[in-house]
Amino acid sequence: MKEIVRAAVAIIVVCIVLFITNDYLGKSANNAGSDTVTVFNWGEYIDPELINQFEEETGYRVVYETFDSNEAMMTKIEQGGTSYDIAVPSEYAIEKMKENDLLLPIDPSKLPNLKNVDPYFLDLPFDPKNEFSIPYFWGTVGIVYNPSLLEGQTFESWDNLWDPSLEGKVLLVDGAREVIGMGLNSLGYSLNSTDENELQSSLEKLQSLTPNVKAIIGDEVTQLMVNEEAAVALTWSGQAADMMWENEELDYSVPEEGSNLWFDNMVIPKTSANVDGAHAFINFMLDAEVAAQNADYVGYSTPNTAAMEIMDEEVIADERFYPTEEARDNLEVYKNLGLEMLGHYNELFLKFKMGDN
Amino acid sequence: MGNTSKAAKIYLVLIFVILYAPIFYLIFYSFNSGGTMNEFDSFTWEHYTAVFSDTRLIMILINTVIVALLSALISTAIGVLGSLGIVYIRNKSLRNSILSLNNVLIVSPDVVIGASFLILFTMVGVKLGFASVLISHIAFSIPIVVLMVLPKLQEMNSSLIDAAADLGATRRDILRRVIIPFIKPGIFAGFFMALTYSLDDFAVTFFVTGNGFSTLSVEIYSMARAGITLTINALSGIIFIVTLFLVVGYYFISQRGGKNLTGMGIRK
Numbered sequence: 001m002k003e004i005v006r007a008a009v010a011i012i013v014v015c016i017v018l019f020i021t022n023d024y025l026g027k028s029a030n031n032a033g034s035d036t037v038t039v040f041n042w043g044e045y046i047d048p049e050l051i052n053q054f055e056e057e058t059g060y061r062v063v064y065e066t067f068d069s070n071e072a073m074m075t076k077i078e079q080g081g082t083s084y085d086i087a088v089p090s091e092y093a094i095e096k097m098k099e100n101d102l103l104l105p106i107d108p109s110k111l112p113n114l115k116n117v118d119p120y121f122l123d124l125p126f127d128p129k130n131e132f133s134i135p136y137f138w139g140t141v142g143i144v145y146n147p148s149l150l151e152g153q154t155f156e157s158w159d160n161l162w163d164p165s166l167e168g169k170v171l172l173v174d175g176a177r178e179v180i181g182m183g184l185n186s187l188g189y190s191l192n193s194t195d196e197n198e199l200q201s202s203l204e205k206l207q208s209l210t211p212n213v214k215a216i217i218g219d220e221v222t223q224l225m226v227n228e229e230a231a232v233a234l235t236w237s238g239q240a241a242d243m244m245w246e247n248e249e250l251d252y253s254v255p256e257e258g259s260n261l262w263f264d265n266m267v268i269p270k271t272s273a274n275v276d277g278a279h280a281f282i283n284f285m286l287d288a289e290v291a292a293q294n295a296d297y298v299g300y301s302t303p304n305t306a307a308m309e310i311m312d313e314e315v316i317a318d319e320r321f322y323p324t325e326e327a328r329d330n331l332e333v334y335k336n337l338g339l340e341m342l343g344h345y346n347e348l349f350l351k352f353k354m355g356d357n
Numbered sequence: 358m359g360n361t362s363k364a365a366k367i368y369l370v371l372i373f374v375i376l377y378a379p380i381f382y383l384i385f386y387s388f389n390s391g392g393t394m395n396e397f398d399s400f401t402w403e404h405y406t407a408v409f410s411d412t413r414l415i416m417i418l419i420n421t422v423i424v425a426l427l428s429a430l431i432s433t434a435i436g437v438l439g440s441l442g443i444v445y446i447r448n449k450s451l452r453n454s455i456l457s458l459n460n461v462l463i464v465s466p467d468v469v470i471g472a473s474f475l476i477l478f479t480m481v482g483v484k485l486g487f488a489s490v491l492i493s494h495i496a497f498s499i500p501i502v503v504l505m506v507l508p509k510l511q512e513m514n515s516s517l518i519d520a521a522a523d524l525g526a527t528r529r530d531i532l533r534r535v536i537i538p539f540i541k542p543g544i545f546a547g548f549f550m551a552l553t554y555s556l557d558d559f560a561v562t563f564f565v566t567g568n569g570f571s572t573l574s575v576e577i578y579s580m581a582r583a584g585i586t587l588t589i590n591a592l593s594g595i596i597f598i599v600t601l602f603l604v605v606g607y608y609f610i611s612q613r614g615g616k617n618l619t620g621m622g623i624r625k
Binding site: 001003004007008011012014015018019021022025026036038042043044048063064065066067068072075076079080081082083223 | 394413420485541
């Protein structure tokens with residue numbers, strides 16, 4: 001009995017000590033201001049130094065949390081119980097959040113740095129007039145490949161993936177929109193097609209790709225490509241940039257038939273307890289130097305023209321990650337197809353995955 | 358161990374190699390200056406300094422430990438009282454149904470528990486954060502503690518209690534001096550099980566974290582989306598070494614005391 005009591009007391013003492021340490025760390029990390037800004041962002045999607053810089057400049061305290069998928073983030077916000085001031089969803093998620101009335105309107109008069117953003121990325125169909133969202137990063141969907149494992153193939157066209165020499169070499173990402181979209185694009189249809197005939201022929205086309213598919217997986221793609229265990233993968237430009245950073249052999253290409261153009265935008269969720277702080281944070285992230293430093297750290301493409309002016313020219317000139325406007329004309333943004341159509345996409349994708357011929 | 362055959366020893370060694378190889382592989386690369394787990398460039402401490410300079414990560418680590426210790430402590434207390442209650446229920450079918458309910462909670466998927474807690478907390482109006490994480494960890498640990506303590510109680514000979522009562526012990530004395538010492542190994546085993554469950558739980562915790570409070574499993578999960586960085590290796594290395602020291606230290610303390618507290622050993 002004595003031992004148990006002693007052990008319990010020891011645990012409580014340890015907890016108190018840890019509590020005090022944590023409190024101390026929290027205070028030294030955030031020196032001033034009682035106002036907090038709670039940011040909910042993707043993992044590894046900001047340079048941590050910028051958080052400190054923001055705290056020093058504005059006096060707000062930042063509470064930073066991460067999520068790993070749009071759906072998880074939306075669930076958290078929809079359920080309430082949290083006070084996120086900033087979230088960074090992708091475009092289709094923004095559309096959905098708008099529909100579900102989860103967002104607060106953004107006041108452009110509080111964002112003097114908004115002038116830094118390339119107008120090309122403003123006033124897009126998923127959020128006309130940028131009432132609810134401000135661009136953070138953008139990118140494309142394309143093919144990352146390892147020339148040293150291939151026989152001189154390049155991937156200017158989606159059809160290159162169907163080349164018989166690639167048998168068992170292609171990795172696909174486990175996303176219905178991405179894979180079905182690739183099928184549609186390879187036939188010259190729109191990514192957002194809701195035409196049953198187009199979707200069926202896209203499925204048939206995809207099914208003929210089956211012999212070439214090595215695996216349909218998620219984030220493990222990065223490791224497999226970097227370790228040269230696979231030769232070709234369908235992936236997002238930012239992820240491709242990560243891979244190429246770690247393995248210089250790799251190359252990235254967006255097929256010319258067209259592909260997906262995606263955006264991650266900053267929004268202010270309904271749960272926000274500090275709307276002024278949220279605007280201050282968005283404005284801070286739009287600052288030219290801040291955006292440049294962040295893009296340098298994260299590796300995705302920034303929509304900030306002022307930042308691009310001070311960034312490394314080699315990075316900006318790289319058309320694989322900063323495609324020209326003509327090239328962008330070929331790209332399409334995902335539209336919210338509605339629950340029913342999305343279900344149909346998932347069904348088709350499942351059929352493809354099961355190899356149901 | 359004296360008369361174990363050679364084959365058995367080799368088998369044992371093999372099992373341990375399989376169990377520990379991934380951990381050592383991970384720790385080995387935490388010293389790699391190359392930044393990836395592909396090939397070893399040269400030795401560096403930079404990933405360890407990165408861990409210590411990231412205040413946010415350290416705070417999350419401390420949060421994780423506090424939640425694990427507190428939830429294990431509280432769930433052990435509740436679990437022990439619960440098992441005492443279950444054992445002294447006379448009605449057999451009632452006792453069995455309570456036990457089944459306990460087991461249902463153990464086999465329920467974490468995702469279901471997590472989602473239900475999220476809905477419950479937001480309905481009641483509890484703000485997500487430290488309290489919500491602690492409460493849900495206590496909740497999923499209690500059934501485990503009960504399962505650890507109950508067998509000890511059941512194997513206890515009831516004549517021990519009768520004897521104590523005959524010798525004039527009050528009910529309180531019986532509990533303090535007879536029952537608790539007897540089931541102590543079970544209590545400690547329950548505590549450590551709860552501690553481990555809390556430390557590595559991802560699914561439940563993911564749903565109930567919020568307002569800046571996060572634990573290591575949730576944080577690492579979202580970090581890993583951008584590829585595993587060696588900071589994670591370094592952090593795992595630190596946690597492994599600390600755990601190792603704690604276990605070794607605990608072993609020596611319990612050896613010196615001449616008692617076996619863990620419950621993993623043989624009861625005297």
